[in-house]
Amino acid sequence: MAKRISQSQIAKELGVSQSLVSLVLNGRRDGISDESYNKIWRVAVANGYVPRGMQPVHAPEARRNYVGIVQRSGLKLDRPSNTFSHVQQGLFKVLQQARISTTFLGGERDLDEKKLFELLGQRDPLQGIVLFGEVSEPFLRALGALRVVLLSVYASAPGLCHSVVPNEKQSLEQLVAHLVKLGHTRFAWLGGNCRLGRHRARLGALRECLASRQIELDERHIVSVENGDRQEGFDCAEELMNRLGDDPSEAPTAWVCHNGLMARGAHQFALLRGIRVPEEVSIAAVDRTRICTEIHPYLTSAGSNPEVIGEEAAKLLCKTEEPGENRIFVDLVVPSEFVEGETSGPAPNHA
Amino acid sequence: MAKRISQSQIAKELGVSQSLVSLVLNGRRDGISDESYNKIWRVAVANGYVPRGMQPVHAPEARRNYVGIVQRSGLKLDRPSNTFSHVQQGLFKVLQQARISTTFLGGERDLDEKKLFELLGQRDPLQGIVLFGEVSEPFLRALGALRVVLLSVYASAPGLCHSVVPNEKQSLEQLVAHLVKLGHTRFAWLGGNCRLGRHRARLGALRECLASRQIELDERHIVSVENGDRQEGFDCAEELMNRLGDDPSEAPTAWVCHNGLMARGAHQFALLRGIRVPEEVSIAAVDRTRICTEIHPYLTSAGSNPEVIGEEAAKLLCKTEEPGENRIFVDLVVPSEFVEGETSGPAPNHA
DNA sequence: TTGACATGTTCATAAGTATTAATTCGAATC
DNA sequence: GATTCGAATTAATACTTATGAACATGTCAA
Incomplete structure (x- = not known):
């Protein structure tokens, strides 16, 4: 694992003092030129500078507030399969109780690896991503690399992620x-x-x-x-x-x-x-x-029942602790009515 | 402003070494007892311990990554008015370019003040909330108190928030x-x-x-x-x-x-x-x-066109800087086709 | 009883960060 | 040209955090 960058390194790269970097990164604005302020932040972010002292992701109660939703290629929001909205309702119903909200990330087509990374990198950690429908395997693997819990509904992907499917x-x-x-x-x-x-x-x-x-x-x-x-x-x-x-x-x-x-x-x-x-x-x-x-x-x-499928998916997401390489993936089959x-x-x- | 607490202080309070605190807060799990791990995090969070090195809130590009969606009472996700999904599509289309994602917060009925506060308090700042349909005025005022930019689509609320409505x-x-x-x-x-x-x-x-x-x-x-x-x-x-x-x-x-x-x-x-x-x-x-x-x-x-309504709503949200008391609210009327x-x-x- | 080993913790110190007084530098004023 | 002033920055240093080695402590098998 690459050693993390320090303020001094940022300072050296920009030819300023470490003091200035410290001031800037702590949000001091007065007495600091806009130019310095911006360039320091730019370099800090670009190099993935992280503060020392605690990594909140590791907190036991680090609540993961979001579940992302990705639709298979071909589905658009404005052509909702009815099924999709029922599943979303089911997801919402369960996740709401855990104060987790559902965020629409886009369709398979809208998202490439870079975009996903941008979407996920700058924000609160996701509890997981629900994939709606059959997505391509490369796409699935790209998502997997983000170390997020994945769950596929209405399609199973053995060995790649959890799934909840109809019977x-x-x-x-x-x-x-x-x-x-x-x-x-x-x-x-x-x-x-x-x-x-x-x-x-x-x-x-x-x-x-x-x-x-x-x-x-x-x-x-x-x-x-x-x-x-x-x-x-x-x-x-x-x-x-x-x-x-x-x-x-x-x-x-x-x-x-x-x-x-x-x-x-x-x-x-x-x-x-x-x-x-x-x-x-x-x-x-x-x-x-x-x-x-x-x-x-x-x-x-x-x-x-698609709402039940959504609910089960939500429960499964809530139970799943950490994304990992060699996890056991659950394939849940919801009975038919x-x-x-x-x-x-x-x-x-x-x- | 109270001086911020250090790892040493946490250590002293718990009778452990600063080293251990450091290890725990950086997420090291192996070789550390669950008891220590949890109690250290508990005290750290309780005392508002913050890491040193940077305060990301101050980053110039501290982008507001989310737009929330709230539906009027009576609408549910699984009974989507078609209109709603088109509007959502329009919102998504524009917001996606700004790397902002849309998050479904719930229906008017699901949300009381307390719940909203919980939902919004623990996460990344929202760029704004889109209200879909006619919501009650008390509800609107409760939302307004959260100091978030509000925008109502398919209903106008003169003097309370922006709106984008059909002609x-x-x-x-x-x-x-x-x-x-x-x-x-x-x-x-x-x-x-x-x-x-x-x-x-x-x-x-x-x-x-x-x-x-x-x-x-x-x-x-x-x-x-x-x-x-x-x-x-x-x-x-x-x-x-x-x-x-x-x-x-x-x-x-x-x-x-x-x-x-x-x-x-x-x-x-x-x-x-x-x-x-x-x-x-x-x-x-x-x-x-x-x-x-x-x-x-x-x-x-x-x-x-509901998709246009969504797009205009998104643009308006992106343009609006800060929520404020005495703002000028825009009422946008989208022409009919x-x-x-x-x-x-x-x-x-x-x- | 003893030693090997694992677990959980601390010591010591290197590395990194915050903060204040001091410095630099250019523009305005005398 | 000298002086003053303020903005921007840095030097110096106190303070905070990270981390490998060392140290307890307990368990288990010989």
């Missing part, structure tokens, strides 16, 4: 069980965020759940799109209808959507086309955000 | 001008957040705009609800239809909505009832958030 398998299992019980056998998948692992996980889980019931998911009934927003839900439903042949006995009766937003879009498509929900088609979504109940019909949906809404009903030809 | 009059003027040009003469108002001044301002502006064109707003065509969300937009439209007599020539052909969310709800109602938009009814909203273009049909809408969407068309009996 996708269980969600799909709940949805499929419900729909099969209602007599559905022909399923469609309306998938979003097709580039991300989350989409693969959900689609894979759907396949498994159906397979274990000897139901096959027709490849033509799988429609996947880029973003997974409302419009794309609409488009997916439209695309699905276009792909279908004329035989109505082949048409899927249960649309399983990647998220609630897409389900709403698909529902709007159904409304416009005069497809009755749930009489003709049942719509179900992997989601547990407010969107499920924002308006009637409420969505039939299953998913891990199923809620029967108004968009699912008995399969039409089952009655 | 409601202009928004309504733009909408009415557009609709009147299309031949509409029978208007309805679907209002939300009926308790807040914002609702009064919008409804009042609508009345004025119509009056100046010799159009009267029928009292029966004014429906106002509590929250202004999607479901209530739906309910408003339903209520409006219920209130109408049988005479179709009396029915309003232009629904002006308090915000985009309500417009979407109203549109869903129209879809369900088979009311064609915009052939039979035009829908317009005071809004400029993402909701206007989240799905087709895009909403015909006018409003001040009009965008013609797909929900407005010629008045039906005008063709």
Whole structure:
């Protein structure tokens, strides 16, 4: 570890006396020229000068007042996934009690190593950083180098940081069980965020759940799109209808959507086309955000409660003591909840 | 000013050596008993021990790294008004360049004076606090007492703090001008957040705009609800239809909505009832958030861009030097933008 | 019982910092 | 040109802190 710089060294570098440096760094302004004042501070800061006598970071009650939030590339504040705001609410709820506040640091794209360093260097120590969504591994490692506790939600990064993730398998299992019980056998998948692992996980889980019931998911009934927003839900439903042949006995009766937003879009498509929900088609979504109940019909949906995910993340952060190299990382899986809404009903030809 | 305490004094008080105090305060843990470690820190902190060598508060670039955000009572993170996230995005965009981050402090309801003091006392100084929405005056005064720069967005508090607000009059003027040009003469108002001044301002502006064109707003065509969300937009439209007599020539052909969310709800109602938009009814909203273009049909809408409001708020905060008693407060009004969407068309009996 | 070892602390002193009186230096005044 | 004055800086030194070596003290195994 590099020996820390002294006032005398700063003085020598600038060609002034150590006394002057001392005066300046203690904040004396009168009787000191602005020029000296500024140049001394500049050099002191640039060289990472630290006072001697105590390093407050080490205080046992050195309260870490902040938790930073970083979003995965692609998410912006003004296009909040609903999920994000629920998670933030959960974080806030728990952290608030410990008088820790949440600070938005930016998106993966906004931040490079240098910027992060600037952001974190000049301020109170962070309790940790919550990563929202799948971030790239180099980015994760760069963050790790800052010696901050990292926690990833909605994506796991084995061996790199803690994580709190939803139970996708269980969600799909709940949805499929419900729909099969209602007599559905022909399923469609309306998938979003097709580039991300989350989409693969959900689609894979759907396949498994159906397979274990000897139901096959027709490849033509799988429609996947880029973003997974409302419009794309609409488009997916439209695309699905276009792909279908004329035989109505082949048409899927249960649309399983990647998220609630897409389900709403698909529902709007159904409304416009005069497809009755749930009489003709049942719509179900992997989601547990407010969107499920924002308006009637409420969505039939299953998913891990994002607020709970936020709460668990906060608890985990509060418990984690120190960032370290060879830590044991916790991967927490939050169970899924199923809620029967108004968009699912008995399969039409089952009655 | 009291002379500052030295390590030796701490050592004497605790009956240990100065060396030990030095070791402890520099964070050495191994080879030091927990008991000593904690008691030394306790006494050091209790006596306000400060290291010698520099007082960072005096650094010329002692930058204020944070801007706090407080929401009005009633808003929660997990029920984000869309507007809020856009404003936050605008704030973030500008503040990021100054390496200032935004910290969510809580809702009006979460915070009492004591809590605020705790939140703000133990950390880096805030550049300011952005208040989102109408907060109560006592709350505002309590915040003011903290000697922090305050800025209110979407609500003005004359003489108490800066504000950045939308131009409601202009928004309504733009909408009415557009609709009147299309031949509409029978208007309805679907209002939300009926308790807040914002609702009064919008409804009042609508009345004025119509009056100046010799159009009267029928009292029966004014429906106002509590929250202004999607479901209530739906309910408003339903209520409006219920209130109408049988005479179709009396029915309003232009629904002006308090915000985009309500417009979407109203549109869903129209879809369900088979009311064609915009052939039979035009829908317009005071809004400029993402909701206007989240799905087709895009909403015909006018409003001040919330992201711009955020940006202006951030600039104002960066410019404001110090909080003071008798400051001059800036009230900034951001102009409204009009965008013609797909929900407005010629008045039906005008063709 | 003894010695090896670990832990926690102190001693002694080198290194670093604060502070006051003294110095320098240029501008204004005589 | 000499004198005064004030701002800026430094010398000198008292005071504070860091740190390696030394010193207790207790534990454990031979």
